[in-house]
Amino acid sequence: MEWLFIFILGAAIGSFMNVLIVRTPRDESVSFPASHCMSCNTPLRAWHNVPILSWLFLRGKCGFCGEKISVQYPIVETLAGLIFIFTALKLGVTFQAFGIALVFTLLLSLSVIDFYYKMVPDSLNLSALTFAILSATSLGQVGYNFTNALLFAGGFTLLRFYLSYAIKKEAMGEADIMIAATMGAILGVKLALVAIFLSALLALPALLLTQNKEDENSQQLPFIPFLAMATWIVLMFDTYVTAYLVGLYG
Ligand SMILES: [Zn+2]
Numbered sequence: 001m002e003w004l005f006i007f008i009l010g011a012a013i014g015s016f017m018n019v020l021i022v023r024t025p026r027d028e029s030v031s032f033p034a035s036h037c038m039s040c041n042t043p044l045r046a047w048h049n050v051p052i053l054s055w056l057f058l059r060g061k062c063g064f065c066g067e068k069i070s071v072q073y074p075i076v077e078t079l080a081g082l083i084f085i086f087t088a089l090k091l092g093v094t095f096q097a098f099g100i101a102l103v104f105t106l107l108l109s110l111s112v113i114d115f116y117y118k119m120v121p122d123s124l125n126l127s128a129l130t131f132a133i134l135s136a137t138s139l140g141q142v143g144y145n146f147t148n149a150l151l152f153a154g155g156f157t158l159l160r161f162y163l164s165y166a167i168k169k170e171a172m173g174e175a176d177i178m179i180a181a182t183m184g185a186i187l188g189v190k191l192a193l194v195a196i197f198l199s200a201l202l203a204l205p206a207l208l209l210t211q212n213k214e215d216e217n218s219q220q221l222p223f224i225p226f227l228a229m230a231t232w233i234v235l236m237f238d239t240y241v242t243a244y245l246v247g248l249y250g
Contacts, residue, residue: 006088007081010101011051014080017109018073024124025117039067051077076112080105083232090236099135100186103128104232107182111225118220120175129178132185145185152184152192153177179224183231191234194241199223199230 022038023030035044042064048054055074062069084101091097106128114120133149136142156177163171183192203226210221234241 002093003085003088006084006093008051010084010105011077011081013084013102013105014077014108015049015051015073017080017105018076020124021072021076021109021112024121025113025119037062037064037067037069040065051081072112076108079108083108086236094137096135096137099131100235103131103135103182103186104228106131107179107224107228107231110179111222111228114222114224118222120173120224122175122178125175125178125182129182129185132182135186144188148184148188148192149181150184151189153181156180176223176227179227183227186231187234187238190245191238191241192231194245195227195230195234198234199226202226202230 019030019035022028033043035049036042037044039062042062045063048058048063052074055069055071058069060069060071061067083104087097087101087104091100106124110120110124110128113124129149133145134142136145156172160172160177180192180196183195186192187195203221203223206226207221
């Protein structure tokens with residue numbers, strides 16, 4: 001029962017993230033107007049807003065005009081529910097787990113926005129960073145998270161200076177520096193470095209595929225989804241990663 005509740009909580013937050021995904025890139029208010037069909041603008045009824053189930057019940061079509069509703073809505077809601085379940089399994093049903101689950105639903109939203117719009121809204125990015133620093137079991141840990149966030153923001157900024165100088169154009173965006181800080185706060189320095197490395201490995205096949213095309217737009221690979229995925233994988237398997245590092249370096 002408890003797990004069902006946690007899943008529903010996550011799916012409800014995922015439902016709100018869908019609103020953010022649609023409205024933040026257009027600078028629209030997230031609270032006004034109320035949810036409406038993107039095609040016919042009819043305001044949704046209460047039962048149209050039930051995460052996942054409404055979409056299934058309406059068979060992916062608007063209840064008023066019959067226009068297709070993107071499958072992205074139930075997918076984001078389901079993923080958010082799963083993020084909440086697995087974070088609670090990993091860290092227990094704690095304030096810290098709730099905060100970290102929020103960070104990952106925000107990273108999921110940022111990934112979707114980065115993928116579709118090639119942009120990363122600062123509002124969501126800074127929210128993720130703030131929650132990442134505050135997600136702790138003690139005040140001392142908040143300080144520790146903050147220190148790690150600073151180290152990663154600083155490290156990435158330096159790397160960006162050197163890289164940009166080396167390739168004679170601006171390497172990495174400011175958004176990547178904020179995400180790096182979030183990764184540092186959640187994982188700590190060692191594991192966050194592993195996650196950065198893993199994100200590059202995950203991105204490599206996609207990078208090779210997009211590099212083949214002549215189309216200029218396809219050259220810009222959204223990198224946030226890979227950073228988010230790598231952070232998630234390293235957090236879920238942190239004991240194995242730590243054991244591996246100890247085996248390598250003692
Ligand atoms: Zn409609």
